[in-house]
Amino acid sequence: MSFSQKGNSKLGYHEERTMQAMSRKDYVSAIIENLEKHSDLMTPQLRGLLSEVKNNLQTMSEEGFLQRTDGVVTQPASEQTVDAKAPLIQLAGVQDELKRLADANEAVRPELKSAVAQLEGLIGSSESYFPE
Numbered sequence: 861m862s863f864s865q866k867g868n869s870k871l872g873y874h875e876e877r878t879m880q881a882m883s884r885k886d887y888v889s890a891i892i893e894n895l896e897k898h899s900d901l902m903t904p905q906l907r908g909l910l911s912e913v914k915n916n917l918q919t920m921s922e923e924g925f926l927q928r929t930d931g932v933v934t935q936p937a938s939e940q941t942v943d944a945k946a947p948l949i950q951l952a953g954v955q956d957e958l959k960r961l962a963d964a965n966e967a968v969r970p971e972l973k974s975a976v977a978q979l980e981g982l983i984g985s986s987e988s989y990f991p992e
Contacts, residue, residue, distance in 0.1 A: 948982070
């Protein structure tokens with residue numbers, strides 16, 4: 861199963877082509893690495909969370925990552941629990957903080973803005989992805 865979603869307006873052409881060439885787990889890892897290049901602008905808590913997510917990703921198999929992020933529901937909503945340690949859930953929790961940081965430093969760190977845009981596209985595409 862490929863993560864690539866042709867025609868997804870939330871991902872740019874470059875991001876779609878990149879995701880076709882790498883796994884979803886590798887793509888998330890690459891985004892985190894790009895964000896970490898700007899860790900000098902981040903709070904210790906934010907740096908710690910990115911490090912935790914990165915470490916968790918390294919210990920997961922590709923299949924395990926996909927199972928934790930594919931959005932498949934196997935129980936009724938009343939019995940379903942949210943995995944707060946799932947990588948995309950953790951990243952979604954700091955998405956607004958990262959966006960504010962990128963906006964405030966856009967002139968001097970355009971690469972940060974790009975990494976945050978990739979994260980937004982990934983999280984947004986996860987929320988709107990409905991297989992046929």
